[in-house]
Amino acid sequence: MADETLDEVEHYEIAERNLRIAEALLFASAEPLSRDDLATYLSEGADVPALMAVLEERYAGRGVTLVRRGDKWAFRTAEDLGFLLRREEQETRALSRAALETLSIIAYHQPATRAEVEEVRGVQTGKGTLDLLMEAGWVKMRGRRRTPGRPVTYGTTDAFLDHFGLETLADLPGLEELKGAGLLSSRLPPAMQVPLPFDGPLRDDEDPLDPDDIFGEDDTEETA
């Protein structure tokens, strides 16, 4: 009797130890582990599937569960908690200077092609900048200029007016107002003008967008 109890205790202790080791191995491993992978570290003749069954039961309903992958085992986050690991976040970010500059030129000079924006900026405008402004919903493709290469013309959207608190494009301050606000220095060449932006329907020199434009947003023709 006493011997039997001792045996049982010993058996229990060995099993618990095996469980601890299997737990640690499965936790630390970079990939699911097979029966052989585990057996190397366990006591001689350990019954791996039986141990796995115990572990699986112990973790049932917890945040982490033991799962079987083929003939291997691994710990995974409980499936119903998967949403925790995929989160959607809205991040408010300040517009980069390049984007601000491009946006402001499009606002004043619209309809404007990328080449025209670049002419005012004096530097090349990455496609990423325009994409970003379109993603933000402030800039849209209007049409194509009826000139060689048929470059896409860009303009601002209603969301643009909305975001910047403008009722219409005519609310964009003109030359005098910019000066008055101290944004433009008063020593400017007399010929300098601030254009009147236009966001009406297509102009005489604009064609509608090609059907492809809506999907592809491919404006390689500008660089071609």
Place this chain on the structure above:
Amino acid sequence: MADETLDEVEHYEIAERNLRIAEALLFASAEPLSRDDLATYLSEGADVPALMAVLEERYAGRGVTLVRRGDKWAFRTAEDLGFLLRREEQETRALSRAALETLSIIAYHQPATRAEVEEVRGVQTGKGTLDLLMEAGWVKMRGRRRTPGRPVTYGTTDAFLDHFGLETLADLPGLEELKGAGLLSSRLPPAMQVPLPFDGPLRDDEDPLDPDDIFGEDDTEETA
């Protein structure tokens, strides 16, 4: 009566759900998570330390245990299984004696300037040594000592605690004896008040780092 029971049940369910979520998050992450990291996902006003205490108890004695690292928590394999899990192939590059000494001096004397480290070591510390410790993620620049030359003060990081399995700096081995022997003081005879390593917010005699410090890691002022 029935209402009370319902409340209790509800309370219990919320707590269990929080435990599952915390368990899943901590399991999913390789790095320790802070109270804020966890709270984002838990029910409003969840008591993170209390939840952690429950989790710690549940995992006590298992192959994987919940450990505290500074202000963060993480699941780690049980220390006593280390000899089993030890991976042969992961031979970490042995730290040089200079790096080892510098690390322990910073750990036990923090916040410490380079000059103070050199004072304890009796030799100059190459910039490479500190860089190496910072690159390992164990040492960070804390601020600047409010003394002439405003030398940078160094301290240990949470990753340091994590790597060496310390809950807090108070767990540094032999800290009490060193303190008792006055060996944490920089002067002879041992000062009446023996300083203890400190990794909290900036001390009275520390200024925040200059904006440049984050980029340049330039501490020429110490050699100037």
Place this chain on the structure above:
Amino acid sequence: MDLAHISILALAEQYLSFIETVREKRIEIAADYLVMAAWLAYLKSRLMVPQAPSDEEPSGEMMAALLQFRLKRLEAMRHAANQLMNRPRLGLQVYQRGMPEPITVQRTNLWEASLYDLLKAYATQRERSIPQDYQLFERTVWSLQEARDILKRLIGESMDWVPLDAYLSQYLTTPEQRVTAMASSFASSLELVRQGHVELRQTLAFGPLLLRRRPGDRKDET
């Protein structure tokens, strides 16, 4: 080795002889070693020569005690470093999750910019495009003759009273032009009145100046 019981004097002797042998072998000696050697040589001299009462330097014994303290502290730090390294370390005896399931955050950006930012960006660019080199300030002035020609062309056949501003509106885009156009055309209009080509009328003070062709005047007459 118990540092507390070593003879500082013996240590100094030993170290200095070590430096001497190294030097004989013409090996580069680190500055730190030399500093240490110099310091020990000084300490040795302090320990051997009795302290003069007027001497303000620390006594040899004090310096020896300080050296002993520093050696003990360094030894303690080395010991501490060993103890640290022998702890169950992450990635050596203790492991983190081998298959981390990273939290993937789908970020959608809400872009933020103020109207001021926008206008500032525009103004800055326009100013930037102005050539920086100095240019002679070119004054756009309407000569009286020019103003007279333009005025006559504008008035044309009209027999209605029209404000001078309205006629000139297309020239009044820039302030410089506004000033010169107003001045020159007003002067010209007075001249035209004197010659009997146009009539000028102002109904109230600071009111608009009204202008029309004088009835009976022939267009081609100058």
